[in-house]
Amino acid sequence: MGVVRVQSFxxxxxxxxxxxxxxxxAGGLPAFLVVGLPDKAVGEARERVRAALAAMGLALPPKRLLINLAPADQIKEGSHFxxxxxxAVLGTMDILPPEELARFAALGELALDGGIVAxxxxxxxxIAAAERDWGLICPGVQGPEAAWAGNLAILAAPDLMSLINHFRGTQILMPPGVAGLAEAPPGPDLAQVKGMELARRAMEIAAAGGHHMLMIGPPGAGKSMLASRLPxxxxxxxxxxxxxxxxVHxxxxxxxGGQLLKRPPFREPHHSASQAALTGGGQRAKPxxxxLAHRGVLFLDELPEFPRAALEALRQPVEAGRTTVARAAAHITYPARFQMIAAMxxxxxxxxxxxxRECGRAPRCAEDYQGKISGPLMDRIDLVVEVSPITPIELSRAPAGETSAVVAARVAMARAAQRERAGEADGGWLNSELEVDRIVLQPDARDYAEKAAERLGLSARGFTRMLRVSRSIADLAGVETVRRIDVAEAFAYRHRAPGQPTLRPRKNQGVAAD
Structure with missing residues (x-):
């Protein structure tokens, strides 16, 4: 007997x-077998296929029906098979032409009534089908999503019967149109934030260069409120x-609705999230x-309350911009170039x-609590800012701050300068990813940076990240080379453990090391 082939992924x-x-x-006792390392969802497809055919008045042939998913040594997961x-079964029954089916890839879950589910x-x-000059058969509601792949023959069918009618020439499935861009709902505005000038400045620098930032302050100081305005x-x-x-999504x-995301994603998982929920994994190794925060913002509120293992698992994606889910059978890599904003x-x-108001265990309680954040993870955070609560009088009488639109214009100008400097259309151009040898400092700024870094005992990573932050500060100021004042401000945001030297302002000299 001949073999009917349909492509999938x-x-x-x-x-x-x-x-x-x-x-x-083939001949033999009636049976319906699926081989090729199917998982439970793929194995259960036999009953869904049987029920969908029965809903159309068809029955499986009284033969030994064998489905092979090749390559046979790769695990197949998901209901899209x-x-x-x-x-393929309809091809063996001579209801659909096998030569036509071989030109298409297909994905979709079957309902018991023959409908095709997203x-x-x-x-x-x-995109993969377009690269191989295949057509694509998909659920009707997902045709606009598939249309983003460009020059691709798409059959977006609501059910199996419409597909059969299309191949038999009694019905035509029209090509779907491309879905639009997803418009994010308007978020809160920075103009509603009163006071908090230092934290606002740090957030603007973080946005300009894609830097990681940690806000430390008492409850109700406005840390979460400020982070929600970053997007x-x-x-x-x-x-x-x-x-x-x-x-990724x-x-x-x-x-x-098949709409591409236009705005950077903003993810804020609860602090009870597991390591697999943060970095990916689970039974099917989902992202x-x-x-999900790739090219966007990952906000971690109450940072020390996250499980220690989950926080330590962030070290690799924060540094490398990707995360790898390791399994016995495979290693799956997802992109993870996100901007981490944390609060505690x-x-x-x-x-x-x-x-x-502090408890009787101070200062030991603060040392124990802050000690939940390991040194290697803290070393990967570019800006650390203390958020002090404002008084009720300040909250009532302080004027409104700059609007998000005004700050966004400065951020856009700084990012345009970075893109032009990198000379790359996409990827690897943000200051947070910049190679240190591409950061041009004025001579006095370089001397100051070297001496202050040695005095503060910064690691090589810490020194590099400080220089990247200073480059972002210079971009916001619209200057070509990094100045001493830019380096000094970047040092002021660098986290230091208790007992380490601090930076304090000196008259007419900006910020300097003690």
Whole structure:
């Protein structure tokens, strides 16, 4: 008997890996077998295919029906193999032409009534199919998502019957149109933030260069309020960034209406999140919060309350811009170039430093609480700022601050300078990723940076990150070379453990080392 072939895909991170669904109907006792390392969801597809055919008045042939998912040594996961398996079976029944099916890749889950249900990963699958000159058969509601792949023959069908009618020439499935860009709802404005000038300045620097930032302050000081306004001052994603971010969300099954994301994502997981939830993993190795925040912001409130293992797992993606989920059978890599914004109280009670309200365990409670954040993770944070609460009088009478639009214009100007300096269209151009030998300092600024870094005992990583922050400060000021004052301000945001030298202002000299 002949073999009917339909193409499909498995997923390794956001990469679509070709899988050939082969069907053969042979003599012998009636049976429906699926081989090729299927997981439980793929194995259950036999019953969904049987029910979908029955809903159309069809029955499986009384033969030994064998489905092979090639390559046979790769684990197949997910319900999206339902549709290619059903099409291959229909090919063996001479209901659909096998030569036509071989030109298409298919993804979709089958309902018991023959409907085709949406699945995750349509966007990367469509791009992979276009690269191989295949057509794509997908659920009808996901046709606009697949259309982003460009020059691609797409059959977006609501059910199996419409597909059969299309191949038999009694019905035509029209090509879907491209979905639009997802418009983010308007967020809170920086103009609503009164006072907090130091924290506002640090957040603007972080936004300009894509730097990681930690805010430390008592409860109610406004740390979360300030972090929620960061997305409002970030520029839109570039076309390539939007496609890359949308592919991650497509694999996670979170791309709504097939619309590409226009704005940087903002993720704020609860501090009870597990390591797998943060960095990716689980039974099907789904992307975690660090990947869902790719090219955007990951806000970690109450940082010391996160599980220690989860925080330590952030060290690699923070540094490398990617995260790898290691399994016995495979290693799956997801992009994770995010901007981490964290907030924490100075101690467990939250009032360390306030003699009237701090607990009787001070200062030991603050040392223990802050000690939950390891040195290697803290060394990867570019800016640390103390957020002091403002008084009720200040809150009532202080004028409104600059609007998000005004700050966003300065951030956009700084990022444009970085992109022009890097000379690259997309990727690797932010100051947070800049090689240190590409940072040009004025002679007095370089001498100051070297002496202050030696005095403060900064690691090589800490010194590099401080220089990157100074480059962002210079970009906000619109100057070509980094000045001494830019380096001094960057040093002021560098975290130092208790007992280390501090930086204090000297008259007419900005910030200097003690």
């Amino acid at each position: 498995a997923f390794s991170g956001i990469r679509a890996v070709p899988v050939e669904v082969q069907a053969q109907a 339902d549709l290619p398996m059903a099409l 699945v995750a990963g349509i966007l990367p699958a469509a 409002g001052i970030l520029p839109d994603l570039s076309p390539m960034e939007a496609l890359e971010v949308s592919m 497509s694999v996670a099954g979170m791309l709504q 975690g919060e660090v990947s 109280n100075p101690c467990r009670c939250g009032h360390f430093g306030n003699a009237a």
